[in-house]
Amino acid sequence: ARDDPSAVLNHINRHFEYLWDTSMFATAVYAVVGAGKRTLRLSCAGHPPPLLARGGEVSEIPVTATMLLLMTSLGTMPCVEHALQPGDRLVFFTDGITERHADDDTMYEVDRLKAALRRAATLDPSAAVGHVVKDVEAFAAGHEPDDDQTLVLAAILG
Numbered sequence: 001a002r003d004d005p006s007a008v009l010n011h012i013n014r015h016f017e018y019l020w021d022t023s024m025f026a027t028a029v030y031a032v033v034g035a036g037k038r039t040l041r042l043s044c045a046g047h048p049p050p051l052l053a054r055g056g057e058v059s060e061i062p063v064t065a066t067m068l069l070l071m072t073s074l075g076t077m078p079c080v081e082h083a084l085q086p087g088d089r090l091v092f093f094t095d096g097i098t099e100r101h102a103d104d105d106t107m108y109e110v111d112r113l114k115a116a117l118r119r120a121a122t123l124d125p126s127a128a129v130g131h132v133v134k135d136v137e138a139f140a141a142g143h144e145p146d147d148d149q150t151l152v153l154a155a156i157l158g
Helices: 005-015 109-119 125-140
Strands: 028-034 037-045 050-053 057-060 078-085 089-093 151-155
Touching: 005 028, 028 050, 028 089, 050 109, 057 109, 078 109, 089 109, 125 151
Parallel strands: none
Antiparallel strands: 028 037, 037 078, 050 057, 050 089, 089 151
8 A cells, every 4th residue: 555654665675576686775765644634654764764844943753764675575664653743844865965975075964964954944945955955065065976865855734
């Protein structure tokens, strides 16, 4: 069922079973937002946990990550549920954002991402994403990324 995050990730993993004995792997987070009840249900396979921006504060959404995809059977995966409020922002990102390096080999890391999101709290969602992208690029100061970089912001309307 598409509304069961654990089942979806298990289905994807089984679909690519032919890759289990290769050196390939993937991380994933699957989330379902119940708009009527304002709930978030999610499961995670080795992926960074999403962030919740609420009232100027930014925190990681607690979720237990399981084994990476494409390695072996995932078995029973935890699925957590969180209550959402109008005005909340859910921020999903790949580790290419937080592991972006500067010339001195320091990484951007989750704390910098949280700080950039706090500074963008009053911006509309599109501008907030633009703000974070500019912050990551300014941090890296021309140092090319080593990995893919994805950032998705979902705003919970009132």
